[in-house]
Amino acid sequence: MKRLYDNELIYGRLLTVSQPHLIERYNKALAAFGLPPTKLESFDIDKTGFSPQIASELGDADYLDPNGVNRRFIILTPAQATLPVVHTWFSNTDALMFEFFNANTRAINALTIKDVIFGEIEDNVSRVEDIEDLLSIEQVEFRVLSAEDVLGKAAELRVLVDRLTNEPNAWRDDAMLEHMVDLAKVAGDIRENTLVPEQVVFRHDAFWTSHFGGCYVFVDDRMTTVIGNPEAPGFRRSRPWQVSYLSIADTGRVFRFLAETGRLDPPRASWLEGSGFLEHRAEMAIRGLLREAEPDADLNRIDPVWLQTWMHRHAAMIASDGTYPFLETAKREIAQSGQIDMARLPERFRFQLARAKPGHKDAWLTNRLISEYVPGDFVSRYVFNKQGFYADYAAYPDAFRHHVVEMLKTTYLKDKAGFRKRLYGL
Template sequence: MNLLRDNELIYGRLLRVEEPHLIERYNKALKAFGLPPTKLASFEIDRSGFSPQIAEELGDPHYLDPNQVNRRFIILAPAQAELPVVHTAFSNTSQLIHEFFVKNSRAIDALTIKDVIYGEIEDSVSKVETIEDLLSISQVEFRVLSAEDVLGKAAELGTLVDRLKQEPDAWRDDEMLRHMVELAKVCGDIRENALVPDQVIFRHNAFWTSHFGGLYVFVDPDMTTVISDPAAPGFRRSRPWQVSYLSIHDADRVFKFLASSGRLELPRASWIETSDYLEHRAEMAILALIREAEPQRDIANVDKVWLQTWIHGHADLINRDGIFPFLNAAKREIRQRGQMRMEDAAPQHRFLVVRAKPDHPDAWLTNRLISEFVPSDFAARYIFNKQAFYTDYEKLTEPWRSYVVDRLKTAYLSDKTALRTRLYGLVDRER
């Protein structure tokens, strides 16, 4: 993983913490969680406050996520709002924390001047043992604390201010007035500084979770759909009138669900011909075949002529695989008819020619699910399904690791927005 880290393809864009007062505040949060303080002189944190360096120091990658539910967070600075979340058991953790930052920006700005904000994203379960535990989570609440209890003192000061306004003789209480002055020294003028968060409860909608080997939950008005390995505990055992269960190994049913629920953009000339989407998929498919056939080959400097020669020389292998011929046939059909008859395609191949509907709220999650069925496309796996990408990367030989890293650096990291917009029609922020 060192090559990925050196090129900011893992743990990239994090916030460096090296000021002594910020390290001291972080340690106060760790102590509140029952964890030992860090001895590091500097470290990096993500949006949630997770630090890969501290995880390594503690020997515990789940130090902020002990049961992979009720995620902990540590906020040192408002700038964390723009960072990624690099370690989580739920795909929507990043979005929930971002919403918390947005809805409570004034309080976070004011509090982090003096204190560290920490706490847990609490839901209705303390441990996930079956699918039903996951389905019972409909909303989450941010339980917010601060090391110096600035939040508590601000609330107390607010109560005393109300008393001063409402009780005619309250101003005669010298002890109360002295206590208000002491509180104000910590909180400042609470009429100007909003120290108490405005919103701490948020909806918990569609998500992917790492539990049970990876599980997807999609929420529609009349039905919740679970997509996972059928071996997951509770599969098809809970509320069949409200919950539909699909095996992640059943490409046909998964595709039909995504299409019928309006989450897929089907292959039409209007976007296929301007995005180079099929050309991208075809190149990824050929690279996967080369990787399997020649795992030690260094292809860092190969050109299109070499690639075309390889394709001609391995026609039998390519035809047996079937992906490259299928994509070429799809291009011809779309060029001639403006669209493609999906029912004629094998279920597994259908995912090669579709993308998530860009304006659907579940677009990122849907693209993640699509990537499960297109393992050859390492770029899509990296963008939408980093856990799967990192697993794939570990299996690569050194020449191919170098190639994948260089390819992602030049094709994606150089301009993420442009590539996501061209291939996937996405213009919103990275999740």
């Protein structure tokens, strides 16, 4: 993974913490979680405060996620709001943290001037042991604490200010006034600073979780749909009148579900011809066959002439796999008629033409699910399904790993927003 780290393809865009006072605050949060302090003089953190270096130091990648549920967080600075989440059991951790930062900007800005904010994203389960545990999580609450108890002191000061305002003789209580001064030294002027987060409860909607080998939950008005391994505890057992269960291995049914619920963008010329989507999928298909045929080849020497020659020499292999010929046929049909009838296509190829409907609230999650069925498209896997990409990458031959990194650098990393907009409309 060092090659990925050196090229910021894993643990990229994190915030470096090296100031002694911030490290001290981080250690106070660790102590509150019952964890030993870090001895590092510098480390990086993500939006939740997770640090890969501290995880390595502790020998525990789940030190902020001990049971894979009720995620802990450590906030040192408002700047964390723009960072990614690089380690989580739930795909919507990032969105929930974003909502918390967005809803409580003033409080976070004020509190982090003097203190560290930490706590847990609590729901109503302490452990996930079967599918029903996942389905019972409908909302989460941020339980927010601070090391110097600025929150508690601000609340106490608020009560004393109200007493001073409403009780005629309260101003004669010298001990109370002195205590108010001491509290104000910590909490500041609470008339100007909003120190208590205003919104701490948020909906827990559609998500992917790494529990049970990977499981997707989609929420619609009248039905919740679970897509995962049928061997998962509780699969097809919990609330069958409210929950639909689809095996992730049933490509046809999963595709129909996404299409019928309006989560897919139908393959039409209006977006396919200008996006380069089909060309990208075809290129990924050929590179996958190259890896299979010549695992140790230096693929960075590829140019159009070399590639065309290779394809002619391996025409039987390409025809047997079928992906590239299918995409070329689809490209011609869309050019002629402007669309393609998905119902008559082989199920194993349908996801080659699929992307999430860009305006749908579940677009990112849907694209992640689609990537499960197009694992050879390592660029899109990296964009939407990093856990899947890292597992794939670990199994690649070293020469192909180098090729993957170079291609990600020249395609996605070169212009992330442009790539997502062009191919996926996001």
